[in-house]
Amino acid sequence: MMALLMALNALAIDIMLPGLQQIGASLGVDDENQRQFVVTAYMIGMGLGQLFFGPLSDRFGRKPALLAGLIVYISASVFAGFVPTFATLLAVRFIQGVGSAATRVIAISVVRDLYGGRGMAEVMSLIMMVFMVIPIIAPTIGQSILFVGEWHLIFLFLALFSACMFVWVLGRLPESLKPADRRAFNVSSILAGFKIVLSNRTATLYILATTSVQACMFGYISSAQQVYIDVFAIGPLFPIAFAGIGVVMSVSALANSRMVGRFGMRRLSQSALIGFTLTMGIWLAVDLLYNGIMPFWMFYGFFAIGWFQFGWLGANFNTLAMEPLGHIAGLGSSILGFTSTAGSALLGSLIGLNFNGTTTPLIIGFFCFAIVTLIITIVAENGKLFQAPNAPD
Incomplete structure (x- = not known):
C-alpha cells in the first residue's frame, strides 16, 4: 500500500511524458522546453504541500491526513481533464501536486513509525523497488491512452487510480501514530519542530544530499522525451527505453x-555515490569526444551503469535523514520531502531548460550534482x- 501510494x-x-507534445499543440505552447512546466508545476506543488501534511499528520494521525490529500488529488485530476488553457493546467497541476504530497510524506512517516535503522532501509528499498516499476509502465499507459483518445483522458485515468487507492486506504490502513507522539498543530509547535530537525546536523546534511542527487532524476525526467526522440530519433520506442532504466x-x-542488513546503509550508499560520480565523469568525457551525440548503445550503457548505482542512494539517504527524527516523523518527513522535491525540481529543471539538441547538458548536470552530493556526504560524515558514528546503522 505504501509503495503504491x-x-x-x-x-x-x-x-504525462508521451502526451507533452499533444498538450503543447492543443493548448498553443510551441516551445518544447516550456511544456516541461507541466512536470515542474506538479513537483513544486508536491514539495510545498509536504510542509502542510507532515505537521497535520503529527496532530490528527496519518490516516485522516492521507485521505484528505487523496481527495485533493482526485479532484484536481478530474478538473485537469477539462482545462481550457495552459496556464489553468499548470495551476491545476500545482494543486494536484499539493494533494499528492500527503501520499509521499505519510508513506515515509508510516514506515518510520514502524521501523528504524537497517530495518527501515530494507523496507524503504522494497517500497522503492515497487515504486520504480511505475516508470517502466507509466509511459506505456500514457501512450496507450493517446492511441484511443486525447491527453485529457490521462488525467481521468489518474483520478480513477487515486480513487481506488482512497477506498483501499479507507478500509485497510490502521493508524500507526502512537497517541503519545501526537503534536499540537499550531505555529509555535511547528516552528519548534523545524528547529529540532534543522539543528540535527546529520539529518539536515542528508536532506541536502538527497535533494542534490534527486535533481539528477528530475533532470532526466524533464529531458527524457527530447533526448530519446529529438537526439536519438527512437520515436515509438521511447516508452521502452524509458522503461529499461x-x-x-x-x-x-x-x-x-537484500544487502543493507548485512553491510549497512552507509557502506552501500557511499560506495555507490563514489561509483556514480566516477561513472558520470567518464560519461561526460566520452560525450564531449562525440560532441554531444554518441551512439545510442553507448549512451544507454553508461546510463544503465550509472542508474544501477543511483538506485542504492534514494532509500538509504532517506533513511539516514529520517533515522534521528523518529519522534517527529511527520514533520521530519515533510521537511525532507519539501526540500528534496521542490529543490530537486528547481535544480533539475535547469538541466531541462538548457537542452540544446545534444546530450551534453544532461550529462553535465548529472556530473555536477553528483560532485555536490559527494561533498555534502563527506561533510555529513566528518x-x-x-563508518557509523556510534552504533551499527
Whole structure:
C-alpha cells in the first residue's frame, strides 16, 4: 500500500511524458522546453504541500491526513481533464501536486513509525523497488491512452487510480501514530519542530544530499522525451527505453534491500555515490569526444551503469535523514520531502531548460550534482566515509 501510494507521484509525472507534445499543440505552447512546466508545476506543488501534511499528520494521525490529500488529488485530476488553457493546467497541476504530497510524506512517516535503522532501509528499498516499476509502465499507459483518445483522458485515468487507492486506504490502513507522539498543530509547535530537525546536523546534511542527487532524476525526467526522440530519433520506442532504466533501478533497489542488513546503509550508499560520480565523469568525457551525440548503445550503457548505482542512494539517504527524527516523523518527513522535491525540481529543471539538441547538458548536470552530493556526504560524515558514528546503522 505504501509503495503504491508513493507510486501515485511517479505515475502523475511519467504518464504525462508521451502526451507533452499533444498538450503543447492543443493548448498553443510551441516551445518544447516550456511544456516541461507541466512536470515542474506538479513537483513544486508536491514539495510545498509536504510542509502542510507532515505537521497535520503529527496532530490528527496519518490516516485522516492521507485521505484528505487523496481527495485533493482526485479532484484536481478530474478538473485537469477539462482545462481550457495552459496556464489553468499548470495551476491545476500545482494543486494536484499539493494533494499528492500527503501520499509521499505519510508513506515515509508510516514506515518510520514502524521501523528504524537497517530495518527501515530494507523496507524503504522494497517500497522503492515497487515504486520504480511505475516508470517502466507509466509511459506505456500514457501512450496507450493517446492511441484511443486525447491527453485529457490521462488525467481521468489518474483520478480513477487515486480513487481506488482512497477506498483501499479507507478500509485497510490502521493508524500507526502512537497517541503519545501526537503534536499540537499550531505555529509555535511547528516552528519548534523545524528547529529540532534543522539543528540535527546529520539529518539536515542528508536532506541536502538527497535533494542534490534527486535533481539528477528530475533532470532526466524533464529531458527524457527530447533526448530519446529529438537526439536519438527512437520515436515509438521511447516508452521502452524509458522503461529499461526503470527496470535497472528496480533491480538495484531489490539488491539494496537484500544487502543493507548485512553491510549497512552507509557502506552501500557511499560506495555507490563514489561509483556514480566516477561513472558520470567518464560519461561526460566520452560525450564531449562525440560532441554531444554518441551512439545510442553507448549512451544507454553508461546510463544503465550509472542508474544501477543511483538506485542504492534514494532509500538509504532517506533513511539516514529520517533515522534521528523518529519522534517527529511527520514533520521530519515533510521537511525532507519539501526540500528534496521542490529543490530537486528547481535544480533539475535547469538541466531541462538548457537542452540544446545534444546530450551534453544532461550529462553535465548529472556530473555536477553528483560532485555536490559527494561533498555534502563527506561533510555529513566528518570526512570519514563507510563508518557509523556510534552504533551499527
